[in-house]
Amino acid sequence: MSLTNPETALRLGVNIDHVATLRNARGGRDPDPVRAAKLAQQAGADGITLHLREDRRHIRDADLAAVMDAVTLPINLELAATDEMQRIALAHKPHAVCIVPERREERTTEGGLDVAGDEPRLREFIAPLRDAGARVSLFIAPDEAQVEAAARVGAQVIELHVGAYCDYFAEGDGAASDAELRRLILCSALARDLGLEVHAGHGLNYENVGPIAAIPELVELNIGHFLIGEAVFVGLDAVIREMRRQMNLARM
Ligand SMILES: CC(=O)[C@@H](O)[C@H](O)COP(=O)(O)O
Numbered sequence: 014m015s016l017t018n019p020e021t022a023l024r025l026g027v028n029i030d031h032v033a034t035l036r037n038a039r040g041g042r043d044p045d046p047v048r049a050a051k052l053a054q055q056a057g058a059d060g061i062t063l064h065l066r067e068d069r070r071h072i073r074d075a076d077l078a079a080v081m082d083a084v085t086l087p088i089n090l091e092l093a094a095t096d097e098m099q100r101i102a103l104a105h106k107p108h109a110v111c112i113v114p115e116r117r118e119e120r121t122t123e124g125g126l127d128v129a130g131d132e133p134r135l136r137e138f139i140a141p142l143r144d145a146g147a148r149v150s151l152f153i154a155p156d157e158a159q160v161e162a163a164a165r166v167g168a169q170v171i172e173l174h175v176g177a178y179c180d181y182f183a184e185g186d187g188a189a190s191d192a193e194l195r196r197l198i199l200c201s202a203l204a205r206d207l208g209l210e211v212h213a214g215h216g217l218n219y220e221n222v223g224p225i226a227a228i229p230e231l232v233e234l235n236i237g238h239f240l241i242g243e244a245v246f247v248g249l250d251a252v253i254r255e256m257r258r259q260m261n262l263a264r265m
């Protein structure tokens with residue numbers, strides 16, 4: 014299966030975690046992440062991203078299985094580098110596994126993985142996932158030392174954490190968001206020189222996506238929280254199509 018959107022060559026992975034957040038707020042089954050995944054597929058998403066957190070605060074094990082059954086899109090499973098998560102990934106065999114840092118007390122994924130400080134353990138963690146056929150990605154901050162370490166430990170992909178750029182952008186701190194954007198551009202080029210595929214995500218919305226989508230080395234953006242929130246007002250189909258339009262504009 015070709016994963017490339019011929020229009021843009023920039024894939025859109027739709028993260029449906031926060032459909033589960035809403036469901037879990039009341040218990041029961043609504044809103045259903047499986048329905049969101051099917052809708053995302055119909056709206057032209059190139060993949061579905063799910064973050065199975067250790068505390069199961071949004072996506073749960075049963076959601077992963079049900080979503081994988083319901084859609085034909087590639088699944089990108091985000092997880093912490095723990096034995097439990099490795100077992101789950103090996104049992105379900107998603108298309109891609111993105112290793113992310115996780116702290117129970119955090120509200121969201123606050124930073125990137127410290128690959129440079131944990132090389133032997135990550136190398137060992139990644140090998141069986143790759144042997145099982147997964148494309149292994151590391152969620153890292155735009156830091157050259159981390160990009161180089163990602164290449165050394167055997168990841169095929171990095172996902173650059175764009176959260177700091179998005180925060181500065183939202184605060185109207187143009188100097189800081191520009192500096193962060195320069196780091197993202199530099200690290201994207203370095204990663205591709207090292208043979209890594211480059212993705213980006215975290216905190217993207219209509220306002221901040223343009224400069225990120227324009228980085229030529231990027232082949233995939235993973236976007237969730239904004240899409241699900243905006244879908245409350247205009248529907249998931251409309252919000253995915255509009256995000257795709259904005260990404261296309263940035264590539265013209
Ligand atoms: C790693 C990452 O950026 C995504 O998983 C996204 O932030 C949704 O998960 P959380 O909101 O739980 O961090």
Ligand SMILES: NCC(=O)COP(=O)(O)O
Pocket residue numbers: 028062172213214215216217235236237238239
């Ligand atoms: N890896 C980033 C992701 O999946 C979506 O992040 P967000 O848009 O929910 O912040």
